[in-house]
Amino acid sequence: MIGVKVMASRCYKGVLILLALMAMTACSTDPREAIVGEWREIDGTEEVEFLSEGTVIFSDQGLTFSGDYEFIEKDRIKLRLGGIAWLAGAIVAEVSISGNVLTLTANNEKPEKYRRVR
Structure with a gap:
């Protein structure tokens, strides 16, 4: 069961990192369009x-x-x-x-x- 918790924790951290990267990309919109x-x-x-x-x-x-x-x-x-x-x-x-x-x-x-x- 410990292996499942570790894997779930790593997956959760990966999703958080992906969401943070997506948010940073969204904030860097080209002013010419924005x-x-x-x-x-x-x-x-x-x-x-x-x-x-x-x-x-x-x-x-x-x-x-x-x-x-x-x-x-x-x-x-x-x-x-x-x-x-x-x-x-x-x-x-x-x-x-x-x-x-x-x-x-x-x-x-x-x-x-x-x-x-x-």
Whole structure:
């Protein structure tokens, strides 16, 4: 009977290791895919939507700006907005996505955090 317990214990540990590896793989989703969707600023009123073809739409307090985005590195994005926002020029920001939270940090400023809406 001891042999069965040892074998069951090893099998259980193997399953736990496999589940941990699967969880780590799931957490390392490519930001280029994970960013697609709608996001709402956690401590503010801004909403942003990233479309799969490279369009981005920012909305805040009745104002809407759209433009395009592209990843220039795995964790860096370039945003080019139209309308009056065009005057600001292209914005380069670091991107971090953890679960349902998107963090954008532009020009070493305070990070902006957004929660996924859908």
